[in-house]
Amino acid sequence: MATRRLVLTTALLGALAAGPAVAQTPGVTATEIKIGQTMPYSGPASAYGTIGKVESAFFAMINDKGGINGRKVNLISLDDGYSPPKTVEQIRRLVEQDQVLMIFQSLGTPSNTAIHKYMNAKKVPQLFVATGATKWGDPEHFPWTMGWQPSYQTESHIYAKYLLQTKPDAKIGILYQNDDYGKDYVKGLKDGLGDKAAKMIVSEVSYEVTDPTIDSQIVTLKGSGADVFFNVTTPKFAAQAIRKAYDIDWHPLHLLNNVSNSTGGVLEPAGLERSVGLVSAAYFKDPADPQYAQEPGMQEWVAFMKKYYPDGNLADGFNVYGYLVSQTLAQVLKQCGNDLSRENVMRQAASLNMSLPLLFDGIKITTSPTDFHPIKQMRLEKFDGKRWVPFGEAVTG
Amino acid sequence: MANTTIGRSAPATLAAAPWRIVAGVLLFAGAIALPFGLSDYQAFQVTLALSYAIAVLGLNMLTGFSGQISLGHGAFYAIGAYTTAILMDRYDWPYWATLPVAGADCLIIGFLFGLPALRLEGLYLALATLALAVATPQLLKANALEDWTGGVQGITILKPDPPAFLPIDADRWLYFFTLAVAALMFLLAWNILRGRIGRALRAIRDHALAAEAMGINLATYKAWVFGVSAMFTGVAGALSAIAVQFVGPDSFDVFLSIRLLTGMVVGGLGSITGAIWGALFIEYVPNIADQISKAAPWAIYGIFLIGFMYAMPTGVAGGLRLLARRLIGRRPPSNG
Numbered sequence: 001m002a003t004r005r006l007v008l009t010t011a012l013l014g015a016l017a018a019g020p021a022v023a024q025t026p027g028v029t030a031t032e033i034k035i036g037q038t039m040p041y042s043g044p045a046s047a048y049g050t051i052g053k054v055e056s057a058f059f060a061m062i063n064d065k066g067g068i069n070g071r072k073v074n075l076i077s078l079d080d081g082y083s084p085p086k087t088v089e090q091i092r093r094l095v096e097q098d099q100v101l102m103i104f105q106s107l108g109t110p111s112n113t114a115i116h117k118y119m120n121a122k123k124v125p126q127l128f129v130a131t132g133a134t135k136w137g138d139p140e141h142f143p144w145t146m147g148w149q150p151s152y153q154t155e156s157h158i159y160a161k162y163l164l165q166t167k168p169d170a171k172i173g174i175l176y177q178n179d180d181y182g183k184d185y186v187k188g189l190k191d192g193l194g195d196k197a198a199k200m201i202v203s204e205v206s207y208e209v210t211d212p213t214i215d216s217q218i219v220t221l222k223g224s225g226a227d228v229f230f231n232v233t234t235p236k237f238a239a240q241a242i243r244k245a246y247d248i249d250w251h252p253l254h255l256l257n258n259v260s261n262s263t264g265g266v267l268e269p270a271g272l273e274r275s276v277g278l279v280s281a282a283y284f285k286d287p288a289d290p291q292y293a294q295e296p297g298m299q300e301w302v303a304f305m306k307k308y309y310p311d312g313n314l315a316d317g318f319n320v321y322g323y324l325v326s327q328t329l330a331q332v333l334k335q336c337g338n339d340l341s342r343e344n345v346m347r348q349a350a351s352l353n354m355s356l357p358l359l360f361d362g363i364k365i366t367t368s369p370t371d372f373h374p375i376k377q378m379r380l381e382k383f384d385g386k387r388w389v390p391f392g393e394a395v396t397g
Numbered sequence: 398m399a400n401t402t403i404g405r406s407a408p409a410t411l412a413a414a415p416w417r418i419v420a421g422v423l424l425f426a427g428a429i430a431l432p433f434g435l436s437d438y439q440a441f442q443v444t445l446a447l448s449y450a451i452a453v454l455g456l457n458m459l460t461g462f463s464g465q466i467s468l469g470h471g472a473f474y475a476i477g478a479y480t481t482a483i484l485m486d487r488y489d490w491p492y493w494a495t496l497p498v499a500g501a502d503c504l505i506i507g508f509l510f511g512l513p514a515l516r517l518e519g520l521y522l523a524l525a526t527l528a529l530a531v532a533t534p535q536l537l538k539a540n541a542l543e544d545w546t547g548g549v550q551g552i553t554i555l556k557p558d559p560p561a562f563l564p565i566d567a568d569r570w571l572y573f574f575t576l577a578v579a580a581l582m583f584l585l586a587w588n589i590l591r592g593r594i595g596r597a598l599r600a601i602r603d604h605a606l607a608a609e610a611m612g613i614n615l616a617t618y619k620a621w622v623f624g625v626s627a628m629f630t631g632v633a634g635a636l637s638a639i640a641v642q643f644v645g646p647d648s649f650d651v652f653l654s655i656r657l658l659t660g661m662v663v664g665g666l667g668s669i670t671g672a673i674w675g676a677l678f679i680e681y682v683p684n685i686a687d688q689i690s691k692a693a694p695w696a697i698y699g700i701f702l703i704g705f706m707y708a709m710p711t712g713v714a715g716g717l718r719l720l721a722r723r724l725i726g727r728r729p730p731s732n733g
Contacts, residue, residue: 041687042694042698044650079683079686079687083650083652084641084647084648085445085643085648088641088643092437095438096436097438097439110549110645110646110647113553113645114641114642114643114645178540179538180549
């Protein structure tokens with residue numbers, strides 16, 4: 001009798017001792033890592049939905065190859081229609097009901113703003129958010145949130161450096177969209193120019209997303225005598241601006257923000273002959289550009305697209321973007337090894353040092369406990385009438 | 398138009414009183430027990446659905462009962478939500494104290510908007526209100542209001558704690574709080590609609606000229622019902638802001654107004670209980686559609702919508718009533 005009790009007690013103690021070790025982080029089992037995201041598959045921003053699809057396809061490929069450290073990655077991607085209340089609801093479902101390890105690449109500045117405090121209160125990683133706002137890299141106040149792409153301010157810093165080096169006497173005219181995106185760019189340029197900003201910027205005009213045209217703004221800018229045009233506009237307005245400036249015979253050094261430097265989406269509608277000489281910045285290779293078609297990295301991507309996402313558009317940069325971010329996450333999970341606690345996920349995400357074939361040469365993904373901006377470099381490029389030609393080295397903003 | 402509970406309310410209520418009371422008690426008990434069977438997240442979803450129900454009810458008073466179409470109720474939802482968020486965030490008001498202000502705000506704005514707009518008939522009114530819905534996100538972003546509204550960044554508010562003496566967590570407390578407000582609003586709506594005012598509104602809907610001939614002051618009634626309807630929607634917006642803990646211009650786009658309208662029609666025009674069905678449709682059908690297809694969630698949503706309208710042309714409330722009559726064995730009533 002006494003022996004039996006002893007055995008039982010030992011077993012019980014053993015179970016208790018083993019308990020914490022067995023009860024792992026939510027979303028992680030011996031065979032699976034569960035992660036979640038929200039994407040605007042419906043609603044006004046549904047053009048971005050392809051990012052979620054290419055990311056799901058990427059992890060399907062990883063799982064076919066045996067997963068990461070023997071675990072399959074299960075990405076649950078939910079529609080939020082670009083509506084913040086829906087994002088909150090879906091994220092709560094992912095965290096509380098589906099018990100995901102982390103949120104990965106949720107898209108949109110308003111949507112991520114709505115869950116920012118929640119994620120950090122719950123101490124669930126909010127990794128590589130799909131927005132260019134600058135506020136995502138703030139490890140001191142939000143240690144569970146990290147951006148990925150170069151922030152708008154980073155890009156502006158790069159233009160500022162370029163101007164200070166090549167055109168220190170520039171007279172800059174700025175056209176920007178009147179919202180957080182536009183203001184972020186303008187702030188970045190002013191910070192980058194430092195105390196010369198007040199002298200160099202001769203005119204600043206804005207427009208609302210709902211304006212039908214921006215013709216009068218372009219005329220104002222020309223009238224200000226500016227010889228550099230910093231064009232911070234979304235695609236429709238960027239095309240209008242390029243066209244109008246050319247038509248009223250204004251030929252400044254035209255800096256076009258990365259948001260609108262798509263050849264097919266902006267320059268062709270504006271007219272390729274009007275776009276000659278445009279300067280922009282980029283960090284990954286454009287899949288529509290034939291000069292990269294023979295590179296092994298690009299061919300690997302094309303093969304992946306054909307097998308795992310055959311409906312995807314091979315000329316759409318978003319599909320390269322989603323692929324690159326997924327590669328970054330795969331690296332984080334690989335580095336985690338068998339310690340897939342949320343703390344370790346953040347530790348590993350904050351100790352990256354890698355390059356990827358589809359990023360421009362010289363551009364690296366680096367993070368540290370105090371640096372939550374994985375990509376800080378971009379390359380300047382100039383449009384020659386057919387394609388963007390990169391020039392100079394990768395620049396840190 | 399197939400008419401509704403309200404049309405035959407007085408005699409029916411008396412005749413059916415016993416089982417109605419039983420049903421009411423069961424419903425109440427179920428509503429109390431519900432959150433304890435749900436996860437935090439599901440309790441949050443039901444809380445949101447309750448706030449939609451109040452909004453749909455408000456819209457239904459305007460459209461279902463008095464026949465004025467509004468495509469702009471998302472604007473009042475936004476005003477209610479922002480009133481609460483600003484009072485909580487900038488002025489440290491307790492969450493519960495913001496609701497009457499949100500309601501009053503919308504009542505006044507709705508009434509003032511209603512005075513001129515309701516001289517427009519039918520589709521013209523729909524367009525005027527659509528303008529309201531389209532303008533709202535931009536007004537919320539406007540620089541002049543940025544100190545209050547937070548501009549494009551919106552406002553993040555803190556989740557209210559449950560009272561210390563209750564052994565429940567924040568999500569469940571919020572559910573009960575919302576449930577209590579919803580019960581109050583439904584009671585209020587029922588009181589308004591079952592009597593003289595309700596009859597006047599239906600008369601305006603069915604034949605405005607005849608209603609006027611019988612001494613109903615069209616302009617006053619229309620403006621008031623617009624205001625009251627806006628007030629309901631504003632309170633709903635306030636409750637949703639507390640639950641979501643965030644308001645931003647993108648939360649209140651023109652689709653919100655259309656979703657409310659859709660929910661109202663699906664639930665049942667001119668039916669008080671229809672508001673609950675409509676709210677469930679607004680809250681859950683997009684999730685189901687997303688589960689079925691990532692490629693075309695809206696197409697699936699559309700199929701659901703067509704399916705509902707085909708199977709239950711008088712809305713879920715109307716369909717259920719018809720079904721109940723069949724089962725009980727009474728003949729379905731003739732229209733009107």
